[in-house]
Amino acid sequence: MRKTHTLNLGTGAFVLLGFAALFYLTTQTTSRGLSFSTPPHYEVIAKFDNIGDLKVGAPVSMAGVEIGRVVNIGFDTKEYKAVVTMSLNAQYNQIPTDSDASIYTQGLLGGKFIGLTAGGADTYLKDKDHIDFTQSAFVLENLIGQMLANFGKSKADSEPSPAPEAKPEKTK
Amino acid sequence: MNNIAPIVDIRDLNYAVGGRPIFNNLNMKFERGKVIAVMGPSGTGKTTLLRLITGQVTASSGFIEVAGENLMTLRRRGLYALRRRMGMLFQNGALLTDLSVFENVAFPLREHTDLPERLIRLLVLTKLEAVGLRGAAELAPAELSGGMGRRVALARAMVMDPDILIYDEPFAGLDPISLGVILRLIRRLNDALRITSIVVSHDVQEIATVADHVFLLSGGGVAASGTPQELRNNPSEVVKQFVGGLADGPVPFHYPAANYFEQLLARDRAD
Amino acid sequence: MRDAWQSMIETLETLGREVRFLIRLLILTPAAFLRFNLISAQIYNAGALSLVIIMLSGMFVGMVLGLQGYQLLRRFGSEEALGSAAAIGLVKELAPVMTALLFAGRAGTALASELGLMRATDQLTAMEMMAVDPVKRVVVPRFLGGVIAMPLLSAIFAAIGIYGAQLVGVQIMRVDSGSFWSQMRASVALSDINEGIVKSCIFGVACSLIAVYEGYHASPTAEGVGRATTRTVVTSAVVILFLDYLLTAAFL
Numbered sequence: 001m002r003k004t005h006t007l008n009l010g011t012g013a014f015v016l017l018g019f020a021a022l023f024y025l026t027t028q029t030t031s032r033g034l035s036f037s038t039p040p041h042y043e044v045i046a047k048f049d050n051i052g053d054l055k056v057g058a059p060v061s062m063a064g065v066e067i068g069r070v071v072n073i074g075f076d077t078k079e080y081k082a083v084v085t086m087s088l089n090a091q092y093n094q095i096p097t098d099s100d101a102s103i104y105t106q107g108l109l110g111g112k113f114i115g116l117t118a119g120g121a122d123t124y125l126k127d128k129d130h131i132d133f134t135q136s137a138f139v140l141e142n143l144i145g146q147m148l149a150n151f152g153k154s155k156a157d158s159e160p161s162p163a164p165e166a167k168p169e170k171t172k
Numbered sequence: 173m174n175n176i177a178p179i180v181d182i183r184d185l186n187y188a189v190g191g192r193p194i195f196n197n198l199n200m201k202f203e204r205g206k207v208i209a210v211m212g213p214s215g216t217g218k219t220t221l222l223r224l225i226t227g228q229v230t231a232s233s234g235f236i237e238v239a240g241e242n243l244m245t246l247r248r249r250g251l252y253a254l255r256r257r258m259g260m261l262f263q264n265g266a267l268l269t270d271l272s273v274f275e276n277v278a279f280p281l282r283e284h285t286d287l288p289e290r291l292i293r294l295l296v297l298t299k300l301e302a303v304g305l306r307g308a309a310e311l312a313p314a315e316l317s318g319g320m321g322r323r324v325a326l327a328r329a330m331v332m333d334p335d336i337l338i339y340d341e342p343f344a345g346l347d348p349i350s351l352g353v354i355l356r357l358i359r360r361l362n363d364a365l366r367i368t369s370i371v372v373s374h375d376v377q378e379i380a381t382v383a384d385h386v387f388l389l390s391g392g393g394v395a396a397s398g399t400p401q402e403l404r405n406n407p408s409e410v411v412k413q414f415v416g417g418l419a420d421g422p423v424p425f426h427y428p429a430a431n432y433f434e435q436l437l438a439r440d441r442a443d
Numbered sequence: 444m445r446d447a448w449q450s451m452i453e454t455l456e457t458l459g460r461e462v463r464f465l466i467r468l469l470i471l472t473p474a475a476f477l478r479f480n481l482i483s484a485q486i487y488n489a490g491a492l493s494l495v496i497i498m499l500s501g502m503f504v505g506m507v508l509g510l511q512g513y514q515l516l517r518r519f520g521s522e523e524a525l526g527s528a529a530a531i532g533l534v535k536e537l538a539p540v541m542t543a544l545l546f547a548g549r550a551g552t553a554l555a556s557e558l559g560l561m562r563a564t565d566q567l568t569a570m571e572m573m574a575v576d577p578v579k580r581v582v583v584p585r586f587l588g589g590v591i592a593m594p595l596l597s598a599i600f601a602a603i604g605i606y607g608a609q610l611v612g613v614q615i616m617r618v619d620s621g622s623f624w625s626q627m628r629a630s631v632a633l634s635d636i637n638e639g640i641v642k643s644c645i646f647g648v649a650c651s652l653i654a655v656y657e658g659y660h661a662s663p664t665a666e667g668v669g670r671a672t673t674r675t676v677v678t679s680a681v682v683i684l685f686l687d688y689l690l691t692a693a694f695l
Contacts, residue, residue, distance in 0.1 A: 011483045014491035018595025021602035022640075028624075029530045029605065029631045226572060252574040266569035269561075280573045283580070328573075 040090040041068065042127035046101045046114075047081040052137030054103055054112040060086045062116040067092045070114065086114065088125075096121040100133035112137055177240075179204045179336060179368045180225055185234035187217075187224065194220055196392040198234070202385075207362050207369045209379045209400075212389035213414065213423050218372045221389070222340055225370070226258065227251045239335055256284060259329030263341045265321035267313040267328075273300070274309040277328045284332065299327040303357060319350025326357060330365070337361065339371040343378060351375075355382055376415055380404075388414060390422070461656050467578065468586050468652070475583045485588025489550040489651075493596060496549055497542060501600035504537060505529065505607025512608065513616045522618050526627030529608035534631065534639040538601035540687050543646035546593060547679035551654035554585050555675040558658025559668035567659070582659055586651045593647025594640050601639065638694050642687070649686060650679045 051073065060068040068088035076083050088095070098119030103112050116131075125131070180202035187195045194217040202208050210218050223229045224236060227243050236243045241254050267276045277296045281287055287295075300306040303323040313321060322342060329337060339358065343351050359382040362369045373379045380386070380400035388396040388403065388411055396403055396411045404415060413421030429435070475482060512528045561567050561581065570577040612618040654675045661671035 007484055007487050010491040011487040014487065014494060014592075015595060017494070018490070018592075018598055021595070021598035024602045025534065025598060025605075025636055026633060029534070029627055030633055030636065228568070228571070252576075255572055255574040258572070260569070260572040262565045262569055264564055266565035268566055268569075269564075280575070283573070283575045325569075332573075 041087045042090055042093070042125075043071070044086050044088055044095075044125050044127075044129050044131060046084050046086065046131040046134050047076060047079065048084060048101075048103065048134050048136050049081060050136040050139060051082040051084060051103055052112050052139055054084070054114070054137060058113045060088065060114045060116065062092070062095070062118070067116075084114070093124060093126075095125045097123045097125055097129065098133065099125070099131060100135065101131045102135035103137035105138060176204055178202050179239055180370070181235070181237040182224075183235040185224070185236055186232045187220065187229070187234075188232055189220075193392055195224075195231075198393055200387060200394060200397075202368060202370060204368050205362075205366060206384040207358060207371065207382055209383040209386045210370065210372045210389065211374055211376065211379070211386060211414065212395075213374075216389045216391070218389060219340060222260075222338055222370075222372055226255065226260065226338065256280075256332060257334050258336045258338060259332070259334040260338045261322065261325050261329050261340065261342055263344055265313070265318075265325040267316075267321055267325055269313055271313075272309070273305065273311050273313065273316070273324050276313065276324060277331055279328065280332050295331060296327075299331050300324075302330070302361070303327045304353070317350075319346050319353065322346070322350075322354060323357070326354075326361075330361065333365070335367055337367055337369045339369065339373070341373055342371065343373055343375045351378060355379075358382055376417070390414075460660075461652060464656050464659075465648075465652050468583055468655075471579050471583045472587060475579070475587060478584075481580075481584035482587050482591070485584045486592050487588075488553065489546075489585075489588045490592030490596060492553075493546060493549050493592070494599070496545055497596050497600050498603055500541060500545055501538070501603035502607045504541060504600075505533065505604030505609075506611045508532060508537070508604065509608035509611030509616070513612055513618065522616075523622035524626055525608070525612045525618050526623035526625075527630040529612070530605055530627045530631050531635060533601045533604040533608070534635050535642075536687070536691070538597045538604060539639050539642035539646055540683060542593065542597040542600045542643060543650055543683045544680060546589070546596060546647075547650050547654070547676050547683070550589060550592070551650050551675045551679055552672045554589065554651070554654040555658035555661070555672045556668055558582065558585070558655060559661035559671045562659065562661050563663040563665065563668055565663070578659075582655050586655050589651030589654065590644070590647045593650065594643045597639065597643035597646075638690075642690050645686060645690065646683055649682050653679050653682065 054070065054073065056070055056073055058070045059066045060070060068086050070084055071087040072085035074083040074085070075081075084101075086101075095116060096119040098121040100117050100119065102115050102117070104115045106113055119133070178201040180200070182198055182200040185195055185198040186193070187198075210221060212218055220229070224231055224243075225238055227238075227246065231244065234244075239254065239257055241250065243251075246254065267273075268279065271279065274296055277299055278292050281292050281295060297306055297309070300309055303326050305320060305323050305327065308316065308320065308324070313324070316324065337358075342354050342358070346354065355378055358369055358371060361367070371379060371383065380403075383400055386396075386398065386400055386403050387394055390410050396406050396408060398406070403411060406412070406415075410422045412418070413423060419425050508529045509525065512525050512532075513522060516522050516524055516528065558567075558581070561577075567577040567581070570580060609623065613620045613623055657671040657675045657678070658668075661667045
């Protein structure tokens with residue numbers, strides 16, 4: 001009957017519209033865009049003394065361009081270091097093996113991310129390679145501790161003391 | 173009295189709602205193949221009785237057997253199986269508003285059977301013909317008058333060829349012609365299909381013309397039971413008031429109130 | 444004092460009954476899909492017929508978001524972030540919540556009054572008498588129709604809202620179109636959209652449950668139906684906002 005026709009048509013149109021909206025949302029508003037497959041990638045490992053609050057999923061960038069993500073964070077019980085596994089987009093396969101990986105902070109108080117700086121080697125990083133040069137995260141408490149220690153030391157040094165040593169030592 | 177088992181057998185039934193007793197030691201036997209009327213003043217529990225018979229409510233204690241099934245022990249599946257053998261006509265027809273007349277009558281067939289479309293069509297049109305509404309098959313329930321709606325509901329109640337047909341106040345609000353039509357149908361269908369019909373009504377004069385047996389309910393039990401003629405000759409006050417339609421009697425005219433004289437003369441309304 | 448205690452107990456009882464009703468509906472759900480035409484008719488009722496109000500509201504909410512967002516961000520010199528603000532606000536909060544509230548008002552009341560009317564005119568009892576379980580035949584399809592329609596409506600609301608924000612932000616307030624979209628794309632993650640969808644699904648279950656429960660259990664009188672409809676909207680609103688808080692906290 002006519003009524004069933006309108007009914008079916010209406011329902012179909014509605015469901016289609018709903019899914020179209022969903023599709024629009026997922027592709028046009030996120031950075032995923034229209035890519036539906038994960039691009040090929042390779043993994044690279046780096047060890048850090050201190051990763052701060054670096055999280056799995058944090059971006060890995062080079063010269064400000066995002067080239068990959070952190071996929072795993074582990075702990076090395078022998079060296080007492082953090083072991084970070086990064087998944088890099090396969091199209092960026094010309095990163096020198098002596099490049100260095102540092103942990104930076106996004107913005108002023110944002111999350112942590114890893115920045116790679118190119119080295120000068122002729123060989124490039126491949127899947128399962130290690131990055132040997134690393135720089136740990138900037139931890140606010142340590143800096144404050146150092147500042148306080150510095151402050152204390154300079155105060156002690158500026159007071160009259162038996163030894164005529166008045167040169168304050170700078171520690172890093 | 174014949175010794176064929178009654179189609180509905182109620183013994184020492186007790187039923188109360190929220191502390192208020194409705195039936196006390198009720199005893200009723202409904203004979204097969206007859207048109208049986210259940211009457212009584214408002215509030216005596218006629219509709220409740222129907223609910224007990226159809227299993228919509230369960231009695232507190234006692235025995236009730238319908239078409240060979242003990243309702244006290246019946247579970248949902250058995251109850252549904254039993255209901256397929258009963259047809260019920262509701263006071264307002266209770267047609268499904270989003271289905272046409274044809275689809276309404278076809279509803280039980282579509283839900284319970286796998287009959288091919290041609291057969292369903294045949295059955296539906298036959299039942300509609302029996303109630304005189306075959307021409308209205310494509311109308312919507314909203315387009316029907318009260319009497320017509322009830323006839324369609326009757327066709328629907330009959331479509332699965334039940335053993336018992338139950339009518340809940342089928343004459344309420346009908347004009348004399350429609351009333352007469354339904355009356356006639358009740359009797360003719362009962363005899364033609366060899367079923368038992370239970371009619372709850374308080375149209376004494378009307379139902380008396382077609383009923384084989386009448387139960388008069390009052391005060392939580394059966395006040396009178398017999399043929400319409402026997403009821404007219406019953407000397408009980410309760411029966412006489414009901415049959416004669418008297419304003420005052422065992423069912424009082426006045427709602428309980430304080431003394432009339434005192435209330436009129438009272439200074440303030442402190443009652 | 445006594446009354447407050449009484450009403451608390453009653454609310455708990457009602458909550459219990461509604462949850463048991465929900466469980467019954469969920470158990471009957473797989474079987475209901477065998478008669479999909481019933482469900483699809485209800486998707487039409489709950490979804491397609493709500494399209495107009497959802498699209499209109501989505502458009503206006505998006506436009507207001509664009510306007511207010513612009514004014515606010517301007518104070519911090521970050522107008523370019525309008526795209527992100529609008530998209531995230533819509534996808535995670537506004538679309539699920541507002542769609543649910545509008546749904547309760549339009550589709551919820553329609554469901555409740557339909558079922559209430561069927562109760563009042565004995566149609567549901569008649570079905571029981573014909574040995575057809577009215578819950579299976581009439582209630583479950585309506586419940587599922589609402590549950591399926593809600594996330595779709597939410598997505599439509601969000602999409603149109605973003606368009607509305609873009610309309611006000613880019614065309615009228617002259618925010619740079621490139622920044623609008625690029626910042627949005629950089630800050631909206633798939634997980635945000637997921638959260639929004641999960642929220643609207645849960646709201647869908649809640650609103651549909653409340654509507655069919657109230658309708659099915661309405662007093663079989665004209666005022667009973669009216670009360671059921673009112674209760675549907677009020678209860679739905681409170682439950683939606685409460686669940687919204689829970690879910691937002693859970694996702695954090």
